Amino acid sequence: MDKTGLVVSAHAADFVWRAGGAIALHAERGYRMTVVCLSYGERGESAKLWKNEGMTLEKVKVARKAEAEAAAEALGVADLVLFDIGDYPLNIDAAAIDRLVDVFRQVQPSFVLSHSLDDPYNTDHPAATRMTLDARMIAQAWGHKPGEKVLGAPQMYLFEPHQTEQCGWKPDTILDITDVWEKKRAAIECMEGQEHLWDYYTNVAENRGNQFRRNSGGQAGGRPARYAEGFQSIFPRTVDEL
């Protein structure tokens, strides 16, 4: 049975900054990783492109799509699904939710990644998260498209927003991404329109690496991780050992 993971990204670049390490790491470990981009971030997160003469919505989408595909390839994404439902705001309707339910059913992910529960700067982000929780619930319903394999109870992790404290985001899981850092940085550099964020998320990864070291033992035996990513879990873990 395949190991699989699902990432739901509001805009084309979110999966790179916020979960690129997790994607690359699990891809290396044999997980088949599916990334859903609900939009290209074509209106709200493409300022640099829009400053060019003669830009149109279609041109921006083409450019952002190329970036997302390049980043996905750098990370080893198995399937990049582009919903193209528009951004600022996301146009989330019943059809879009249904489409995400189908992805859940097909992928049967071991875990799902999406945005923080709140974000006053960017209401698309929590909207994507709510949509993902709705879709997860519907995918578990035996009466939704009866006969299909229903979804189990995959953990849902919230990846890191831009300003964590303003979004009420508190990580409970720190993932060592040292081994795949080069891939994440390569994916980050595919995002040509947002060069002002490259170093920002490199700093984040380094500092989460420091926190990995500290929380795994610090100066009395912590593991020398250099880069990490943080995640907040929605559901309790079920375990056999503490």
Add this chain to the structure above:
Amino acid sequence: MDKTGLVVSAHAADFVWRAGGAIALHAERGYRMTVVCLSYGERGESAKLWKNEGMTLEKVKVARKAEAEAAAEALGVADLVLFDIGDYPLNIDAAAIDRLVDVFRQVQPSFVLSHSLDDPYNTDHPAATRMTLDARMIAQAWGHKPGEKVLGAPQMYLFEPHQTEQCGWKPDTILDITDVWEKKRAAIECMEGQEHLWDYYTNVAENRGNQFRRNSGGQAGGRPARYAEGFQSIFPRTVDEL
């Protein structure tokens, strides 16, 4: 290198109701489990004994100690350490904290269990938790008793209080204790003075078992755990895989 765990229990019976399954399970898995009882609960949690004619503090402590020892044996506790600092309120002073630091240093636990961060019914419980956090921090200090092996960064889990919602306790970890349930029930029955709680905590274990099933997959593949315990983590986990 030995695997070890540490439990800090405000009163003699707390470790049984709240962490008996975790103790027995890890003992079976080869962990050397140390339980510190800060007090016998001799004043505040021995109502049944005090209703007897001619009861004295010493007699209550003797009776409660015998119960705690019997329960510890039933659970496979390797070391039961009785601080006897008094209860209602716990008399936590610098010497008591220092003694707990020593235990931390000697045990070098992989994980620590203690009470919820708040409890308006029983202020001894959060006081024990604060003391444990203090002791953990001091045990990590290279300048405290230099030359001793300093503590790493063990996870601290908060076990289940009596009325979870009133104590702001939210479990993020559910441990399957089905295999050791008989041992936990046996330990519970050692607590003769609190028979009114036997079924209460059996109900809790059954319902946490239901939650284990639900969170591990529900009707679409959840594991058939019958008994479980819930825990809240204080620190983020450091992991290699989600």
Add this chain to the structure above:
Amino acid sequence: MDKTGLVVSAHAADFVWRAGGAIALHAERGYRMTVVCLSYGERGESAKLWKNEGMTLEKVKVARKAEAEAAAEALGVADLVLFDIGDYPLNIDAAAIDRLVDVFRQVQPSFVLSHSLDDPYNTDHPAATRMTLDARMIAQAWGHKPGEKVLGAPQMYLFEPHQTEQCGWKPDTILDITDVWEKKRAAIECMEGQEHLWDYYTNVAENRGNQFRRNSGGQAGGRPARYAEGFQSIFPRTVDEL
């Protein structure tokens, strides 16, 4: 003037597990109890039925309706109103809200019961609560269907969700349902499709009974309730005595 109460249940069985005792108790005390089921839980909470060969949505709804009617009768519900707006997700539109406003106006309830404000497992539950708060507000508006009797300010109680701590639900009111426990258990047993929850909610009722005893005086005079239900209030109480 009649005493009345209103329960808004997202799915057909919710009013039984979560408020069956409150319904039966108030019915016995002369309250005319109205229960609105927004859906039958036909898609999301009927797994056992769907595992049968040849099942259809209509058949599931018929079966669930029969269960809900039987449970309502066992509890002494005066009026069971089935909105049938679909589940997973609930299809809450302006017409559905308007219909609920009409119920509020007709019933003029002394109190309203609905779900917790949050539930990451089941987003239908908080959606029902938000709808109920919307409808309560509209029913209070003098300009909505002018001429009708407007609604006063009934307390809104949130009944117990499946995993209380994950839903941010904190009970501030514990209701003794010992006298009507047999009715609640009978209603529970009407829910043939969810037999795995019968004992779960019996355990909950017993443990809330223990908490009733404890909070009403404990070993120093608490009342010997054996079964209880917990509720969280939304609005402050207005009282003449503490």
Add this chain to the structure above:
Amino acid sequence: MDKTGLVVSAHAADFVWRAGGAIALHAERGYRMTVVCLSYGERGESAKLWKNEGMTLEKVKVARKAEAEAAAEALGVADLVLFDIGDYPLNIDAAAIDRLVDVFRQVQPSFVLSHSLDDPYNTDHPAATRMTLDARMIAQAWGHKPGEKVLGAPQMYLFEPHQTEQCGWKPDTILDITDVWEKKRAAIECMEGQEHLWDYYTNVAENRGNQFRRNSGGQAGGRPARYAEGFQSIFPRTVDEL
């Protein structure tokens, strides 16, 4: 370059009770103040009018509009924009949001005022706030109506709800409105349909004045403000000096 401010008020009177002092003060200081009233509060906040014989929705709206205009004039509002999208509930659709985005773009406010994030009594209030956050975000998007001047990052302040503690509202900014109190009181008295609230909000202003004195130094040098208004910020301030 003009200094400007924007107020988004769910119902016709909200901007008066909750932000009348801020509006009048900034108008006096040369800010061009724009107030958007999403509705007249014609259904839900006009009880006194509806108790009159022969009242109709149109008559109520006419009366409420006249009150709002009089109050706006008393406060020195430069532009009163009446969206008339209906109340209880507000009918917030894509067109309404788009219209608010246009206002943001045209006004280019230095700061925005709206309602608290939560209000169980009145779900129109937080709905207006969410709409304002959505519109602020869209107005910042370079790809929304390209060529228009995009919005910067104005602070968003939440003005005071009726029952602050029930709405989770916590002021971090207290504004001295002593100099414009007469204007605010005059505007309040324009609200003939809600005379029961005149003294309520006068009391609020006096008590916030006391808090201004206390927080600016108290008996050891606090400024003798007599009237004030409180506000909660959404975003961090960016400063050159603490």
Add this chain to the structure above:
Amino acid sequence: MDKTGLVVSAHAADFVWRAGGAIALHAERGYRMTVVCLSYGERGESAKLWKNEGMTLEKVKVARKAEAEAAAEALGVADLVLFDIGDYPLNIDAAAIDRLVDVFRQVQPSFVLSHSLDDPYNTDHPAATRMTLDARMIAQAWGHKPGEKVLGAPQMYLFEPHQTEQCGWKPDTILDITDVWEKKRAAIECMEGQEHLWDYYTNVAENRGNQFRRNSGGQAGGRPARYAEGFQSIFPRTVDEL
């Protein structure tokens, strides 16, 4: 059996501003009300007195004591107990707690009133609350001074702090004090050293009266209370009817 109530006030005047109405009302209803003042507020809440020439700590205490006694008489307090443990900070030690335990045991209150759980302006206030929770717990212990009548489980209400939102205080109970308002105002006027607060707390009482009207039915039948006090409960209520 007597009905009794207990109030624990950090400083001499707190019980007047924050619970004077509740005290007078319950006294009128036949409750024997005991008020414990932990200190006179002699250092921290007597600025006006200290501004006089030749003032000494003893003179301030004498003056404040006289005020407290006059206010207690105005309110119908049965027993005013002055602990005189010092203020800013309160000197809470084991002996002081023990003394409060004795009061709990003697009074056997139906309910207890004390301060909010947090107050960044005045750390004496939450210290008094923690001390009261400690004492309540110890008074319930069968092994504390065995033979005495142990305490049951009285509700603990938190009365209103000066700046409610900054103290995280949320009232869930509003008490109509219209009938005893004159007594509360008279008691307030006994506090000659804090005349700047007389109108502040009159405003508070009027506005809580408005909230009583609104929460008891508003324009559709709310009771015409003119003055009220708000309280936050610590423990769930145990009830027979919602």
Add this chain to the structure above:
Amino acid sequence: MDKTGLVVSAHAADFVWRAGGAIALHAERGYRMTVVCLSYGERGESAKLWKNEGMTLEKVKVARKAEAEAAAEALGVADLVLFDIGDYPLNIDAAAIDRLVDVFRQVQPSFVLSHSLDDPYNTDHPAATRMTLDARMIAQAWGHKPGEKVLGAPQMYLFEPHQTEQCGWKPDTILDITDVWEKKRAAIECMEGQEHLWDYYTNVAENRGNQFRRNSGGQAGGRPARYAEGFQSIFPRTVDEL
């Protein structure tokens, strides 16, 4: 009248990492900055020194003191006050609080800086904050050392802890420290024992700089700050303009 600021640092290095920019910036602007170090961090934050052969507590203190003095000089601190009350845990008693009250009275700061309200990794940090709030309150008391100039109501800012999200710290104020960054970096490099944190806090400063740009206008006019520090306010601001 002098402008002054006060910083209360639990350990010798905290003021550097967490508030070095604010100190240097205000010193340049003519503020007289006082820094209180409650301890040298000699036991808990000097691991590197303790790994040396023959180290003693006195030697560590001497080394840490030298580092703190060098850093203070680099930042332009006017007065570095070393309380030397011990660390892990801080030994906070009445005498230490009294000493801090004296500092408050002498400095009469416009603002105070201290640690976050919570920190599960390091309980010395919130202990220092509580002590500071206690001392601020006592310094405001007219009856404490009557005749001295009492303290007004200075804002208290909480500076940034190591793992912000775990400490419940949410910045509401971002200070541009670009102009003094070189001084902060120089002070950081005085902390020879904690070289592993140099780049960590450089990353933090760069990322807060990004947040400054974003919150001051982003791509539509944000100020090009390169380095910043974040702070959380305890008290509301009193202002004349929003």
